[in-house]
Amino acid sequence: MNNIRLGMTEITVPQNAFGALPIQRVSTEEAVSLLRNAYDGGMRFFDTARAYSDSEEKMGKAFCGMRDKVFISSKTMATTKEKFEEDLNTTLTNLKTDYLDLYQLHCAAKCYTEEDEIYNCLVEAKRQGRVRHIGITAHKIGVAEDIVNSGLYETLQFPFSYLASDRDIALVNSCKEHDMGFIAMKGLSGGLLTNSRACMAFMSQYDALPIWGIQRQSELDEWLSFFENEVTMTDEIRDFIDKDRNELLGEFCRGCGYCMPCTVDITINQCARMSQMIRRAPSQNWLTDHWQQEMLKIDSCVDCGICKTRCPYELDIPNLLKKNLADYKEILAGKPV
Structure with a gap:
């Protein structure tokens, strides 16, 4: 298993991380078991967010008493100082900790800079020690490129899978050039990609830390198996990816849910x-x-x-x-x- 260094943060973890959005859909007992099993299996980086309902609380219960053994990232969608403070305090309480390894502005509509109150809140939280590193997540490639070029953030979280465009791949390489950690979300394109081996082989080619959304023990077992059986890109996997790309590229929904709720209740x-x-x-x-x-x-x-x-x-x-x-x-x- 490759180790990934998240740029200037110097956080170095296996290239196989846990995305905790789905655990909001299972019981606390199931979530705690999943998170601890993930740690026991080799995962060290765990990603959650204030927007993921009770995901933070479940993670806090899972890692109580072992905070120094894991790297925890959370996110805020706040755009004002008041909401930022409310979110950060709630997150720290939920996670039963006094600091976050990484705190990210969530689903940014633009590259927030020193001229924006919310960016200065992030910097101040780092100065206070409540946040060790600062990052940002985005879904639009133009915004992501502005973020990398700004030099203001230590990490970028962005959708990245084997359906990536040349521009997406250039973004990942640009992060490396700027010594900026790249965290890959949507590695399964919202569930459309079903071959975990191909997904892992693709990621192994880049300086990217994939966070796999995990809800069931069977899913976790699949990802943990790659600690024992390392996978790299082969001609066979490349042929499979090429075939899948031909079927899927174009206008398709990733299932993120940011469009909802619908005014007439369409899922x-x-x-x-x-x-x-x-x-x-x-x-x-x-x-x-x-x-x-x-x-x-x-x-x-x-x-x-x-x-x-x-x-x-x-x-x-x-x-x-x-x-x-x-x-x-x-x-x-x-x-x-």
Whole structure:
């Protein structure tokens, strides 16, 4: 297993980290067990956020008494000093700690600089010792490039998978040139990529720390297996990736959910990618009465456009929903999957 140095932070951990967004969907007992098993299996970097409901609290319970053995990153969506202080204090309380290894501005709409109150809050928290390193997360490539070129942050967290564009790959290389740690989110593209071996082999080629969203022990076991059986890029894996890229590249939903809630209660982050999910997972899981009812809600779309303004990937979501519904109806009518 490669070790990754997160740039100027000097944080050095195995290239196999835990993304704790999904543990908000399981019980505290299950989450604590997952986190401790991840540590026992070799993972050392754990990523959470104030926006992930009770994820921080579960992590705090899991690592109580062993704070110095793990690296913990959290995030805030605050844009004012008051909200920043509220979020940071809540996060530290939830995690049962007096410091964070890394604190990031979450889903930044721009590169915040010394002219912005929120950036100065981050710097002051580091000066006080409540935060050891400062970073930022972004979803838009132009914003991410501005962040790297600013030299103001120690890490960047950005979507990165084997569906990455040449521009995305150049961003990762630019981080290395600027001695900036790169944390890869969406390594499975919101669940569209199902071959963990191919995903890990792709990451092994770059100075990137992937945080895999983990909800079940079976998922964790899959990632932990790579500590014992190291995977590198091969011709066979490269051929598989090329085939997958040809099928998936283009306008597709990553399932991040930032577009929600919908004004007419459409489950956008699933319905907008139904055509892919129904072909990449057991199709019967998506043809149930429940999902048929969910998909039919698309007919109620009023084209308000709110989801489009929220989408970090600037997708034409109403149009994407309608395309997925048309395909879904054809499948229900007998079109082969």
